Amino acid sequence: xxxxxxxxxxxxxxxxxxxxxxxxxxxxxxxxxxxxxxxxxxxxxxxxxxxxxxxxxxxxxxxxxxxxxxxxxxxxxxxxxxxxxxxxxxxxxxxxxxxxxxxxxxxxxxxxxxxxxxxxxxxxxxxxxxxxxxxxxxxxxxxxxxxxxxxxxxxxxxxxxxxxxxxxxxxxxxxxxxxxxxxxxxxxxxxxxxxx
Numbered sequence: 001x002x003x004x005x006x007x008x009x010x011x012x013x014x015x016x017x018x019x020x021x022x023x024x025x026x027x028x029x030x031x032x033x034x035x036x037x038x039x040x041x042x043x044x045x046x047x048x049x050x051x052x053x054x055x056x057x058x059x060x061x062x063x064x065x066x067x068x069x070x071x072x073x074x075x076x077x078x079x080x081x082x083x084x085x086x087x088x089x090x091x092x093x094x095x096x097x098x099x100x101x102x103x104x105x106x107x108x109x110x111x112x113x114x115x116x117x118x119x120x121x122x123x124x125x126x127x128x129x130x131x132x133x134x135x136x137x138x139x140x141x142x143x144x145x146x147x148x149x150x151x152x153x154x155x156x157x158x159x160x161x162x163x164x165x166x167x168x169x170x171x172x173x174x175x176x177x178x179x180x181x182x183x184x185x186x187x188x189x190x191x192x193x194x195x196x
Protein backbone atom coordinates (compact mmCIF):
# COMPACT_ATOMS: atom_id res chain seq x y z
CA UNK A 1 0.00 0.00 0.00
CA UNK A 2 1.24 3.46 -0.90
CA UNK A 3 0.34 6.13 1.67
CA UNK A 4 -0.89 9.50 0.47
CA UNK A 5 0.37 12.71 2.03
CA UNK A 6 -0.88 16.27 1.87
CA UNK A 7 1.79 18.94 2.37
CA UNK A 8 0.49 22.38 3.31
CA UNK A 9 2.16 25.74 3.88
CA UNK A 10 0.46 28.35 6.03
CA UNK A 11 1.93 31.07 3.79
CA UNK A 12 1.21 32.08 0.21
CA UNK A 13 4.20 34.39 -0.20
CA UNK A 14 6.20 33.53 -3.31
CA UNK A 15 9.52 33.44 -1.43
CA UNK A 16 8.15 32.01 1.80
CA UNK A 17 10.62 29.97 3.84
CA UNK A 18 7.71 27.74 4.83
CA UNK A 19 6.94 27.02 1.19
CA UNK A 20 10.57 25.90 0.89
CA UNK A 21 10.20 23.70 3.96
CA UNK A 22 6.95 22.21 2.63
CA UNK A 23 8.63 21.47 -0.70
CA UNK A 24 11.52 19.76 1.11
CA UNK A 25 9.17 17.59 3.17
CA UNK A 26 7.29 16.69 -0.01
CA UNK A 27 10.57 15.71 -1.65
CA UNK A 28 11.57 13.43 1.20
CA UNK A 29 8.14 11.82 1.41
CA UNK A 30 8.34 11.10 -2.32
CA UNK A 31 11.73 9.47 -1.72
CA UNK A 32 9.93 7.19 0.74
CA UNK A 33 7.77 6.06 -2.22
CA UNK A 34 4.75 7.96 -0.97
CA UNK A 35 2.17 9.78 -3.06
CA UNK A 36 2.48 13.50 -2.30
CA UNK A 37 0.04 16.36 -2.95
CA UNK A 38 1.28 19.92 -2.45
CA UNK A 39 -1.52 22.24 -1.36
CA UNK A 40 -1.28 25.95 -2.11
CA UNK A 41 -3.92 27.75 -0.04
CA UNK A 42 -3.88 30.60 -2.56
CA UNK A 43 -5.78 28.25 -4.89
CA UNK A 44 -8.63 27.99 -2.36
CA UNK A 45 -9.55 31.54 -1.28
CA UNK A 46 -12.01 31.76 1.58
CA UNK A 47 -13.79 34.67 3.27
CA UNK A 48 -13.00 35.36 6.91
CA UNK A 49 -15.08 32.93 8.93
CA UNK A 50 -18.34 34.46 10.11
CA UNK A 51 -21.28 32.52 11.51
CA UNK A 52 -23.81 34.90 9.98
CA UNK A 53 -22.19 34.46 6.57
CA UNK A 54 -22.37 30.69 6.97
CA UNK A 55 -26.06 30.89 7.96
CA UNK A 56 -26.84 33.13 4.99
CA UNK A 57 -24.80 31.50 2.22
CA UNK A 58 -23.68 28.14 3.60
CA UNK A 59 -20.15 26.78 3.62
CA UNK A 60 -18.03 28.02 0.69
CA UNK A 61 -17.28 25.50 -2.04
CA UNK A 62 -13.54 25.90 -1.48
CA UNK A 63 -13.97 24.76 2.13
CA UNK A 64 -15.74 21.63 0.87
CA UNK A 65 -12.93 20.99 -1.63
CA UNK A 66 -10.32 21.41 1.11
CA UNK A 67 -12.18 19.02 3.38
CA UNK A 68 -12.17 16.41 0.59
CA UNK A 69 -8.41 16.87 0.22
CA UNK A 70 -7.80 16.47 3.94
CA UNK A 71 -9.94 13.36 4.30
CA UNK A 72 -8.39 11.51 1.35
CA UNK A 73 -4.80 11.63 2.65
CA UNK A 74 -3.21 9.34 5.21
CA UNK A 75 -0.76 11.91 6.52
CA UNK A 76 -0.65 15.70 6.57
CA UNK A 77 2.36 17.94 7.11
CA UNK A 78 1.77 21.62 7.88
CA UNK A 79 4.60 24.14 7.54
CA UNK A 80 3.48 27.10 9.61
CA UNK A 81 5.01 30.57 9.81
CA UNK A 82 4.87 32.38 13.13
CA UNK A 83 2.98 35.68 13.38
CA UNK A 84 3.18 37.36 16.78
CA UNK A 85 3.85 34.03 18.53
CA UNK A 86 0.87 32.41 16.81
CA UNK A 87 -0.14 30.92 13.46
CA UNK A 88 -1.11 32.84 10.35
CA UNK A 89 -4.68 34.13 9.97
CA UNK A 90 -4.74 32.31 6.61
CA UNK A 91 -4.05 28.92 8.19
CA UNK A 92 -6.41 29.44 11.14
CA UNK A 93 -9.22 30.60 8.87
CA UNK A 94 -8.70 27.61 6.58
CA UNK A 95 -8.91 25.16 9.48
CA UNK A 96 -11.96 26.96 10.88
CA UNK A 97 -13.86 26.68 7.58
CA UNK A 98 -12.92 23.03 7.08
CA UNK A 99 -14.25 22.31 10.57
CA UNK A 100 -17.67 23.56 9.44
CA UNK A 101 -18.02 21.06 6.58
CA UNK A 102 -19.97 17.97 7.57
CA UNK A 103 -21.49 15.27 5.43
CA UNK A 104 -24.87 13.82 6.38
CA UNK A 105 -24.57 11.56 9.41
CA UNK A 106 -20.93 12.50 9.97
CA UNK A 107 -19.66 13.28 13.45
CA UNK A 108 -18.30 16.82 13.95
CA UNK A 109 -14.59 17.19 13.16
CA UNK A 110 -14.26 13.57 12.01
CA UNK A 111 -12.25 14.73 8.98
CA UNK A 112 -9.40 15.69 11.29
CA UNK A 113 -9.24 12.23 12.87
CA UNK A 114 -8.59 10.36 9.63
CA UNK A 115 -4.93 11.36 9.16
CA UNK A 116 -1.72 11.53 11.14
CA UNK A 117 -0.31 15.07 11.34
CA UNK A 118 3.16 16.53 11.64
CA UNK A 119 4.08 20.20 11.93
CA UNK A 120 7.10 22.39 11.38
CA UNK A 121 8.07 25.90 10.50
CA UNK A 122 10.85 28.16 9.31
CA UNK A 123 11.59 31.68 10.46
CA UNK A 124 14.42 34.22 10.07
CA UNK A 125 14.49 34.63 13.87
CA UNK A 126 16.43 32.87 16.62
CA UNK A 127 13.62 30.66 17.91
CA UNK A 128 12.39 29.40 14.56
CA UNK A 129 8.62 29.02 14.87
CA UNK A 130 8.52 27.16 18.17
CA UNK A 131 6.01 29.48 19.85
CA UNK A 132 3.69 29.44 16.85
CA UNK A 133 3.92 25.66 16.55
CA UNK A 134 2.84 25.25 20.17
CA UNK A 135 -0.26 27.28 19.34
CA UNK A 136 -0.82 25.26 16.16
CA UNK A 137 -0.63 22.03 18.16
CA UNK A 138 -3.25 23.40 20.55
CA UNK A 139 -5.59 24.18 17.66
CA UNK A 140 -5.02 20.81 15.99
CA UNK A 141 -5.01 18.53 19.03
CA UNK A 142 -7.38 20.20 21.47
CA UNK A 143 -9.56 22.19 19.09
CA UNK A 144 -9.90 19.74 16.21
CA UNK A 145 -9.01 16.35 17.68
CA UNK A 146 -6.06 15.62 15.39
CA UNK A 147 -3.34 13.12 16.21
CA UNK A 148 -0.08 15.06 15.86
CA UNK A 149 3.38 13.55 16.08
CA UNK A 150 5.30 14.89 19.09
CA UNK A 151 8.32 15.54 16.85
CA UNK A 152 8.44 18.99 15.24
CA UNK A 153 10.90 20.65 12.91
CA UNK A 154 11.85 24.25 13.57
CA UNK A 155 14.22 26.05 11.23
CA UNK A 156 15.74 29.26 12.58
CA UNK A 157 17.75 31.87 10.68
CA UNK A 158 15.86 30.59 7.66
CA UNK A 159 17.45 33.10 5.27
CA UNK A 160 20.65 31.07 5.52
CA UNK A 161 19.15 27.69 6.37
CA UNK A 162 18.55 26.26 2.91
CA UNK A 163 21.32 24.97 0.65
CA UNK A 164 21.29 25.54 -3.11
CA UNK A 165 19.74 22.12 -3.72
CA UNK A 166 16.86 22.93 -1.34
CA UNK A 167 18.08 20.73 1.52
CA UNK A 168 18.82 22.18 4.94
CA UNK A 169 22.38 23.42 5.33
CA UNK A 170 22.66 22.44 9.00
CA UNK A 171 23.33 18.70 9.23
CA UNK A 172 21.67 18.30 12.62
CA UNK A 173 18.48 20.05 11.50
CA UNK A 174 18.50 18.07 8.26
CA UNK A 175 18.77 14.85 10.25
CA UNK A 176 15.86 15.86 12.48
CA UNK A 177 13.78 16.55 9.39
CA UNK A 178 14.66 13.19 7.88
CA UNK A 179 13.66 11.40 11.08
CA UNK A 180 10.38 13.33 11.23
CA UNK A 181 9.52 12.39 7.64
CA UNK A 182 10.40 8.75 8.27
CA UNK A 183 8.20 8.63 11.35
CA UNK A 184 5.30 10.37 9.59
CA UNK A 185 5.53 7.85 6.75
CA UNK A 186 5.69 4.91 9.17
CA UNK A 187 2.75 6.12 11.27
CA UNK A 188 0.63 6.70 8.16
CA UNK A 189 1.35 3.19 6.95
CA UNK A 190 0.45 1.77 10.36
CA UNK A 191 -2.88 3.60 10.33
CA UNK A 192 -3.61 2.24 6.86
CA UNK A 193 -2.99 -1.33 8.04
CA UNK A 194 -5.17 -0.89 11.12
CA UNK A 195 -8.05 0.54 9.04
CA UNK A 196 -8.07 -2.43 6.60
